[in-house]
Amino acid sequence: MAYVGYEYVRSSLALPIFEVRRPALVKPVTRIMSSAEALGVPASLAPADGDFVAHLLFALKHEGVNLQVLASASQHLAASDLAAALAATPNGQYVRMLCSAWEHFTGNQVVAQPVITAGYVDLFDEGRYYTGGTDRDSRWRVNFNGLGTWDYCVTVERTPAIRDGLDFDVLGATRDFAASLNSELLDRTLTWAYLHETQDSYAIEKEAPSEDKARTFIHLLRQAHKPRTLDEAYLVELQASIVSNPYNQAVQYRTEQNWLSDGGRGALGVTFVPPRPDDLPALMDAWSRFANDTAKHLDPLMAASIASFGFVYLHPFMDGNGRLSRFLFHKVLCQSGQLPDGMLLPVSVAMKRHEAQYLSVLQDFSRPARALVNARAAGEGDFEFTFKCDDTIFRFWDATRCVEFGLSMAREALEVELRNETNFIVHFDAVRKQIDDQYDLRGSTLATLVSIALNNGGAISNKKRKRYADEVAPQIFDAIERKAREVLTDALDESDGATDDTDRDGVPR
Template sequence: MGYEYVRSSLDLPIFEMRRPAVVKPVTRIMSSAEALGVPSAMAPADGDLVAHLLFALKHEGVNLQVLAGASKHLAGTDLAAAFAATPNGQYVRMLCSAWEHFTGNQVVAQPVVTAGYVDMFDDARYYTGGTDRDSRWRVNFNGLGTWDYCVTVERTPAIKDALDFDVLGATREFVTSLNRELLGRTLTWAYLHETQDSYAIEKEAPSEDKARTFIRLLRQAHQPRSLDEQYLVELQASIVSNPYNQAVQYRTEQNWLSDGGRGSLGVTFVPPRPDDLPELMDAWSRFANDTAKHLDPLMAASIASFGFVYLHPFMDGNGRLSRFLFHKVLCQSGQLPDGMLLPVSVAMKRHEAQYLSVLQDFSRPARALVNARAAGEGDFEFTFKCDDTIFRFWDATRCVEFGLSMAREALEVELRNETNFIVHFDAVRKQIDDQYDLRGSTLAALVSIALNNEGAISNSKRKRYADEVAPEIFDAIEGKVREVLTDDALDQSDRATNDTDRDGAPR
């Protein structure tokens, strides 16, 4: 029943419901991870699409894919009858408002509504945005976007916990806790490894020139610049070295992704048609430039980044650009110090399987809505069963969960670990350098080896440097590294103890 009944009855070319409403032997509506169980007595009648949509709006939330697709099949007279039966009902007003926006027609010439305004999205269930008032039906469209492009983000425990942690506030504290030299060395590492890992996710290793270009791009993320076609084309051309793959506009050809499998079964994702792309990219740009300003910056960055890669507006470089855009949208919020970088791609590379899973949440159902036919070696002809609705209205909940968790890990693991490494490295190098006469590059290499191996220098490494390092120096380096690591572990334990209340509860 509800949305899934409407989708299947009309054979709408949209995503299937993750948790469909189904009749179950229950006495009240029961929610589970797989479905929404509904008593048979509450089920709308077969064939009554309006009743099913009203049920869905009340019990399943807002699904703009279904509402947009179903509107083409609903008669205005049926909606007018439903409105006449309950003229102040909030769900019938929401349905009428949506139908008018999606069809451009009117249900009735002048609806008489005496009830107050109602929000389209329940802010107890969803994160919401600005308000676009429909005075005819007294409905506030308060989604994350507009009627042209809108994502949904549910208020899950994972997102709440991440927002409560306040990654950006913790990042600002982190910056102020470091002296200028230590911060500079940490950020030098972050820019380099963010670049290397963003390429590594694409199974590439950047040349020195490519890495330098991408680092320069990341350093420009704080500079104000609207995300429009001209700028995005400049960005794409700057990270794609092959002149034949450098864009001058959004793509005019169909692209696709493949896992290397034979024939059409190897095609894993087909982005929107080139003819649909200009309007979709304009709608995405309005989100990234305008709506994003009113959201939590990390939430906005996550939505903009994933939304861009789903549209895949260029023939090459989309993945790297999408991860750069995470930084761009985040930096444009002004909530990070100038020059600061959260190396989210480093964290994503560490959790690459989870990253792929989040991408596949969209790409797999989207792929099912496109037929692919081999048309020569390595080429295909695509027949879209869907229009551009699935690219305009999508569920970004998992994308936001993932983006927030990667930002936190970028700070709490990647940056803090690198800072600790630098502090430990300096302490060991100084003491060994004071005691022994050793070439600087050799000393630096051995200290790094020991720090990365919990204080041990392997026999193979000892043999490699045996001609220039005495055995007692190897032992001294190992001993000093273990000492600083032990001291650091004790300091962390003391800090954790001091941050605990007398009753044992963490502050």
């Protein structure tokens, strides 16, 4: 079946960009039919072969906005072809969108002075996409309302998952959660959150931080609420603080090519090649403008997700990019001012729990990007890379799955990680207090056994009993188990009978 619209233009012109995820295809249908995999188009409605302007106008009308294709294809379109389409429908909204995009991407003019009498039109349909502020193009009466600018813009579609995630209002629920706890319980919960956020952010990179590394990263997380502009100087400062090897500490954005590998032999083991060093300064400037400016006008969790994934796709340093990207999720979130000072959503803990899904979201970008770079082994552990693409793929990308994932992980960080830890602390205190009132037992031993019982459904194994037999009498083991089972059963009963005033895990709202 023949392609139509964006994928026709991409494949016919051999544009070095990503394949269209849901292409338009000529199919034996009587009207345009949409499915999860493709857009079915009757042959009678398909533009003529070779008429790239007509295919792009069709795409803008029926497929939405794909800035990767528009930016790359603009270099192959003649102003005269656009002018002819404009003459045919001088006030047509899609031809005006295409002319506006072409002029921005080429720096040239379609005509000296277009005569437009129709009203302004939005480039991005607000019913299909989440949109940003408006930048008016008065020549074509087109509002650029994307999430970014003509230099750097992501698209986020209005999917059910994102709508539900935003409607839940994770940040509002987090504020309510924090307000429901006394200061001591909140401090103990957050102490756990900061430590485990650090440990799991490293664990995602297959590392275990030393005590000094963990302390440094926790310090960074605690500083996330302090206002700082995300520019090269600050990012270099962050990278140098989390990378302990002085040979890998940056003083500027990287000036050499980096890549990721799955450990396989030769070029086939290379899984992702970030942009060329020469392209990086301009790309990072564009990313910084998004993170510092555009992000202020978006939902904070949406902005944090986009900034975090956008950063790791650019990989501006030779080391530490993954941990920095997850720190930047917190930084952008905290800069919104919608979380209490010191509050932390341990999203890396949730990401580690869903690591396969995290990798899948990353691969949505890394795999098609890898296909646009040729790698050749150039000695042991080194490669030469030939890019078939320019920096367009790094400037314009689909962030829909990134936002879906970010919203899901933030909700789980609250609903599972923080609430479960709070419950554990409450249960731990109840068991420890009763046993401590009844028996004389070393504090560290009591704390260990209470934790074991709570984490094991109220049981202490025979192996653990033997280990502590010299200092703990059998009746104390039994007492710990009884009390642990009691508090766990009570919590389950409260959860089953939860009302509007109590969450499902028994923590008051």
